[in-house]
Amino acid sequence: MHASAGLPSGAAAYAVMPAPRVGAQVADYRLGPLDVLSVTVFQEPDLSFDKLQVDASGNVSFPLIGTVHAQGKTASELSDDIAARLGKKYLVDPQVSVTVVSSVSQNVTVEGDVKEPGVYPVNGQSTLLQALAQAQSPTDVAKLDQVVIFRNIDGKRAGAVFNVKAIREGRAPDPQVLGGDVIVVGFDAVKGGFRDLLKTAPFFNLFRYF
Structure with a gap:
C-alpha cells in the first residue's frame, strides 16, 4: 500500500x-536554550534589547528583575512574565514585547x-x-x-x-x-x-x- x-x-x-x-507571531513556538530574542519595553530604551540570548539553562538575565525562566514558554507568555515582574516594583503598567530573532533549540x-x-x-x-x-x-x-x-x-x-x-x-x-x-x-x-x-x-x- x-x-x-x-x-x-x-x-x-x-x-x-x-x-x-x-x-x-510564533504563537505556538516554545522557547528553548540558546534561542535569541528581541525584547522591547515601551518607552524604556535601557530595558530594550535587539538581541537577548536564552542561556543553556533556559533562562534570560534581565535588568532590575534578574533571572527569568524562558524555556517552555511562548514569546507572549515571557512578555507577560517580564511585564508582571517589572510592574511589581519598578514600572507602572509596563508594555513588553518579546519576539524570536533566531532559534537553535x-x-x-x-x-x-x-x-x-x-x-x-x-x-x-x-x-x-x-x-x-x-x-x-x-x-x-x-x-x-x-x-x-x-x-x-x-x-x-x-x-x-x-x-x-x-x-x-x-x-x-x-x-x-x-x-x-x-x-x-x-x-x-x-x-x-x-x-x-x-x-x-x-x-x-x-x-x-x-
Whole structure:
C-alpha cells in the first residue's frame, strides 16, 4: 500500500496541521536554550534589547528583575512574565514585547526526494515551503502532491499529506512547521521510511494517529 494512504489530505490535512494564523507571531513556538530574542519595553530604551540570548539553562538575565525562566514558554507568555515582574516594583503598567530573532533549540527533519536531506533549525514561525527551501528544494523527480508532515500531537504520532505544487501556485495554504516535525518528500521516500511503521501501528480517529 502507499505509505501515505489513509493519512488526511486536502482540507482534512489542514485540520491537523494548519497554516500560520495571519498576524500571529510564533504563537505556538516554545522557547528553548540558546534561542535569541528581541525584547522591547515601551518607552524604556535601557530595558530594550535587539538581541537577548536564552542561556543553556533556559533562562534570560534581565535588568532590575534578574533571572527569568524562558524555556517552555511562548514569546507572549515571557512578555507577560517580564511585564508582571517589572510592574511589581519598578514600572507602572509596563508594555513588553518579546519576539524570536533566531532559534537553535528547535529543528525539523527533511527526508526523501530533496536535494539536501537533513536536520534544519526552525527559526520562529516556519512553514513547509521554508523548510523545503532549507533542504535546497525537492528534486526534479519528487512527487510534489505526496509531501507528508509527521508530528507528535498530544503524545501521539500524526501524519498529513500536502500538495506542494498547489501551495506554490497559491491554491492551498502553506502549513506551519514546528520543531520536531519530520517532512518526507515523494512516494518512494515515504514508503521506504515509514512503510513498516504504518503497517504495524494502530490508527486512531479521523486524523490517523499512529
